[in-house]
Amino acid sequence: MLRLEQRPQPSRAWSVASPLLALLLTMVIGVILFAALGKDPVRGLQVFLWEPVSSPGRIGELLVKVTPLLIIALGLAVCFRSNVWNIGAEGQYVIGALLAGGVALLAAKDTTRWIVVPIVFAGIAGGMLWAGVTAFLRDRFNANEILVSLMLVYVAEQLLNYMVFGPWKDPQGYNFPQSKTFEAVTEIPRLMAGSRVSVGIVIALVAAAALWVFLFRTRAGFAQQVGGLAPNAARYAGFSSRRALWTALLVSGGAAGLAGALQVAGPIGQLTPYVPEGYGFAAIIVAFVGRLHPVGTVFSALLMSMFYIGGELAQSRLGLPKSLTGVFQGLLLFTLLACDTLIAYRIRWTRTHS
Amino acid sequence: MDAYAFLIAATLNAGTVLALAAIGLLINEKAGIVNLGAEGMMLCAAIAGFAAVVHTGNDWLGFAAGIAVGAGLAAIFGVLVIWLNTNQYATGLALSLFGAGFSAFAGIKYVQEKLPERPHFEIPFLADIPFFGPALFKQHPMVYFAIALVVALVWFLDRSRSGLVMRSIGESPSSAHALGYPVRRIRLLAVVAGGALCGLAGAYISVIYTPLWVEGMVAGKGWIALALTTFGTWRPLRVLLGAYLFGGVTMLQFHLQGTGVDIPSQFLTMLPYIATVVVLALISRNPAWIRVNMPASLGKPFYPGS
Numbered sequence: 144m145l146r147l148e149q150r151p152q153p154s155r156a157w158s159v160a161s162p163l164l165a166l167l168l169t170m171v172i173g174v175i176l177f178a179a180l181g182k183d184p185v186r187g188l189q190v191f192l193w194e195p196v197s198s199p200g201r202i203g204e205l206l207v208k209v210t211p212l213l214i215i216a217l218g219l220a221v222c223f224r225s226n227v228w229n230i231g232a233e234g235q236y237v238i239g240a241l242l243a244g245g246v247a248l249l250a251a252k253d254t255t256r257w258i259v260v261p262i263v264f265a266g267i268a269g270g271m272l273w274a275g276v277t278a279f280l281r282d283r284f285n286a287n288e289i290l291v292s293l294m295l296v297y298v299a300e301q302l303l304n305y306m307v308f309g310p311w312k313d314p315q316g317y318n319f320p321q322s323k324t325f326e327a328v329t330e331i332p333r334l335m336a337g338s339r340v341s342v343g344i345v346i347a348l349v350a351a352a353a354l355w356v357f358l359f360r361t362r363a364g365f366a367q368q369v370g371g372l373a374p375n376a377a378r379y380a381g382f383s384s385r386r387a388l389w390t391a392l393l394v395s396g397g398a399a400g401l402a403g404a405l406q407v408a409g410p411i412g413q414l415t416p417y418v419p420e421g422y423g424f425a426a427i428i429v430a431f432v433g434r435l436h437p438v439g440t441v442f443s444a445l446l447m448s449m450f451y452i453g454g455e456l457a458q459s460r461l462g463l464p465k466s467l468t469g470v471f472q473g474l475l476l477f478t479l480l481a482c483d484t485l486i487a488y489r490i491r492w493t494r495t496h497s
Numbered sequence: 498m499d500a501y502a503f504l505i506a507a508t509l510n511a512g513t514v515l516a517l518a519a520i521g522l523l524i525n526e527k528a529g530i531v532n533l534g535a536e537g538m539m540l541c542a543a544i545a546g547f548a549a550v551v552h553t554g555n556d557w558l559g560f561a562a563g564i565a566v567g568a569g570l571a572a573i574f575g576v577l578v579i580w581l582n583t584n585q586y587a588t589g590l591a592l593s594l595f596g597a598g599f600s601a602f603a604g605i606k607y608v609q610e611k612l613p614e615r616p617h618f619e620i621p622f623l624a625d626i627p628f629f630g631p632a633l634f635k636q637h638p639m640v641y642f643a644i645a646l647v648v649a650l651v652w653f654l655d656r657s658r659s660g661l662v663m664r665s666i667g668e669s670p671s672s673a674h675a676l677g678y679p680v681r682r683i684r685l686l687a688v689v690a691g692g693a694l695c696g697l698a699g700a701y702i703s704v705i706y707t708p709l710w711v712e713g714m715v716a717g718k719g720w721i722a723l724a725l726t727t728f729g730t731w732r733p734l735r736v737l738l739g740a741y742l743f744g745g746v747t748m749l750q751f752h753l754q755g756t757g758v759d760i761p762s763q764f765l766t767m768l769p770y771i772a773t774v775v776v777l778a779l780i781s782r783n784p785a786w787i788r789v790n791m792p793a794s795l796g797k798p799f800y801p802g803s
Contacts, residue, residue: 147580149800228586284778285787289533289586290724291777297717297770305763424594431587464605466712469598473537476591477573480583487582 147488157485162432162439165479166446172474182461190460191453191471201452203338207410208448210343211236211402215426216444217347217354218398220435224358226371227391231277231292232399233423234299235270239400240407241303242269244322244414247329247407248311254328262329262408263401270400271393273299278392282385288392300419307414322414331409343405348441350398355437367391399423421469425451428476447472502632504745504752509633509640512737512744514698514706516643518722519729519736520650521694525571526726527654528687529667529794533589534574536719537596538692539699542567544604546700547710551610559704560639560697567696568689570596575688579681582798593719601712612708637705639697643737646694650733663687667792670799680799695719717770724773728780731790739776746772 170188177187195205215232222229243266250258273295280286304320313323331341357364370377370387377384407418429447433440454468518535525532532538542563549555549562574592577583623634653660663683666673670680702718703710721743729736750765781787 147582230590280774280778285781285784286774286778287724287727287781290720290727291774293720294717294724294770294774298767298774301763301767305761308763309761424597427590428594464602466598466601466605469594470602471598473591473595473598476587477577477595480588480591481577481581484581484583 146491146493147484148491150487150489153486154489158434158483161482161485162434162443162479164485165432165475165482168478168482169471169475172478173471176470180463182463187457187461190456191450194456194460195449195452200338203340205445205448205452206340206344208451209444210341210347211406211422212426212429212447213347213441213444214343214350214402214405215395215399215423216429216433216440217350217437218395219426219430220433220437220440221354221358221367222391222395223430224368224371224435225387225391226374227281227388228289229274229277229292229392229395230289230427231274231294231296231423232395232426233419233421234292234296235273235396235399236403236406236423237296237299237303237419238273239266239270239403240411240418241299241306241403241414242266242400243404244325244407244418245311247325248322248414250326250329252326252328254326256328258329259331259408263331263404266400266402266404266407267397268400270396270398270403272396273400274392274396275389277396278389281392282388296423300416303414303418304416307416311414313413320416324413325408329408330412331405339410341405341409343409346401346405351437351441358437399426425469425472428472431476432479446475450475499631502628504748505632506635507748507751508741508745509636510706510744511747512741513637513640513643514702514718515722515725515743516647516737516740517639517698517701518695518719519725519740520643520646520733521567521691521698522722523691523726523729523731523733523736524650524694525687525691526731526795527667527792528663528684529670529792529797529799530575530578530684530688530691531585531589531723531796532571532574532592532688532691533586533723534570534592534596535589535695535723536715536717537593537600538567538570538695539702539715539719540596540600540713541570541603542696542699543703543715544600544607544710545696547604547610547612547703548607550612550704551607554613556615556704560700563696563698563700563704564693565696567699568693571688571692571695572685574692575685578798579684579688582800585796585798597713604710604712607710608712610710612704615705615708639701639705647733647737654733664792667794670794674799674801680801684799695722698722721769721773724777727787728776730780730786731792743769743772 174184177184195201219232243262246262246265276295277288277292280291281288307322308320311322313321331343334340334342366382367387367390369382370384425447429440429443433443450468450471454465457463457467458465518539522535545566546559546563550559570592574588577588578585618637619635624630654664662678666680666683674680699715702715725736725739728739746769750768753765754762
């Protein structure tokens with residue numbers, strides 16, 4: 144029978160090969176899925192893996208989706224490395240978007256272009272505030288952060304709904320639940336004319352580099368992670384676990400809030416009930432598939448937004464539902480976790496002794 | 498008077514969904530495994546159950562389909578977590594995210610479907626008692642089944658030998674292994690049983706509770722069920738009471754909306770989620786309450802021979 148045998152040392156080769164094998168397995172399952180739906184599997188794979196990168200315009204759209212995914216996932220990487228399980232990034236994103244949108248609504252036609260700065264900071268503050276609630280309840284009451292942060296997602300969505308159905312509803316909006324469209328000055332500057340890509344992507348890449356420095360080159364970054372790896376050692380070394388908890392949640396919340404601000408004052412341009420697009424949940428997968436490493440996260444964010452675009456294309460090209468995106472993202476995380484077993488263990492065939 | 502009887506009946510009905518799932522999760526947590534995939538399993542089971550009823554017209558086949566899907570997904574989760582030693586939290590999350598996507602995908606052609614009028618159940622004689630009849634004895638059989646299940650589980654955990662073995666595996670898998678118990682097989686069994694009950698809960702939602710299919714219709718009930726195991730400090734009866742309490746909060750929300758109280762509906766919709774957070778914080782505040790019944794090796798991986 145099949146047996147797992149612990150390797151004396153984790154295999155470096157497999158830690159590189161495992162994501163590739165996971166992607167391959169996801170594709171194989173995808174092919175089976177397409178075939179089962181009576182669609183041409185080759186065409187299906189083409190839509191998911193080739194079309195999203197087939198033209199400069201498409202690559203632009205890819206980067207538009209990479210921006211929030213990457214920013215949120217980087218924050219979550221800090222969190223998960225500290226063994227803090229914040230899975231409510233979606234809620235922090237929504238509150239970030241809500242506060243940023245609130246500032247954007249204050250703008251008039253003659254407001255200066257600098258309004259963008261308070262918009263971005265309002266987003267960050269909103270995300271930190273929402274994650275701070277989780278940190279407080281965990282710190283003060285020992286409440287499980289997984290459940291608290293997740294419940295707060297539903298609360299955040301209802302707050303957004305309340306604002307767009309109530310106080311912030313556009314009086315000229317034909318009774319649609321949406322705020323008025325933000326003034327042009329509030330728009331996050333674009334990287335190039337003619338493309339929807341904003342400076343957000345630059346912020347995301349700078350954040351990835353900064354995170355690398357923080358995690359692997361500073362004492363604070365080291366202290367932040369030790370608690371997650373070896374709580375006893377951390378206590379012995381005098382690293383505060385409370386401080387690590389607050390840092391983890393405020394950093395990841397701030398990142399999610401920033402992503403919300405960039406999105407709402409960027410591609411969306413107004414507040415609607417459709418602001419939450421699931422980026423906060425997809426970013427969890429991005430962080431894991433990127434092995435909680437800044438560089439890996441950049442690649443996995445690219446891959447994951449390919450799945451997003453692929454899902455949208457599958458809708459128009461193949462008549463398949465957009466939710467296929469979630470299926471592929473979930474499958475990738477599943478297969479990756481399974482393949483990662485090969486890093487620490489090798490598989491052996493042994494005869495059963497009875 | 499009738500309004501209160503109706504509120505109690507509705508509370509029991511809503512609480513049953515949570516109770517079924519929470520009891521399932523309790524079983525697998527007693528064996529030491531946390532499955533954050535509850536929400537995903539419930540969603541997949543909800544669409545499976547709904548589709549089965551649409552095609553066969555038989556509710557019980559719908560429940561069976563829900564159970565099968567829940568158990569199947571839990572088995573995949575179990576093999577990954579128990580044999581391949583993947584991180585329980587990450588794997589459970591993967592299951593929830595996959596389940597949300599997959600159920601939406603599988604359910605796309607059922608969005609417009611509606612089930613015909615559901616059959617009406619009542620217990621003869623008892624249902625005729627004023628007030629108590631309509632409040633307690635005109636429920637779907639599943640409501641009583643959930644209560645019976647909790648009673649059976651109390652007996653199983655506290656009085657039976659197999660229950661003792663299962664609990665010992667949740668407390669100290671290495672000792673249980675040393676005594677010769679097949680730790681991993683028993684854990685898998687507990688996880689599959691948990692998945693089956695989450696599946697039943699999911700199917701109950703789409704077949705009886707709100708007989709239609711809407712994307713994401715489980716709406717966090719899987720997560721609330723997870724919170725309920727902590728809330729009930731891993732005791733089945735307390736978990737059941739917790740489920741009714743939360744069922745009551747959910748129903749209160751609709752009741753208040755119906756009576757036209759001047760609170761925006763969004764704030765009422767928030768109620769069950771806020772209640773979960775508040776109650777979780779209050780219960781967790783006292784570490785002693787939590788520790789007494791919490792399985793000692795909950796969430797920790799076990800690899801025989803390591």
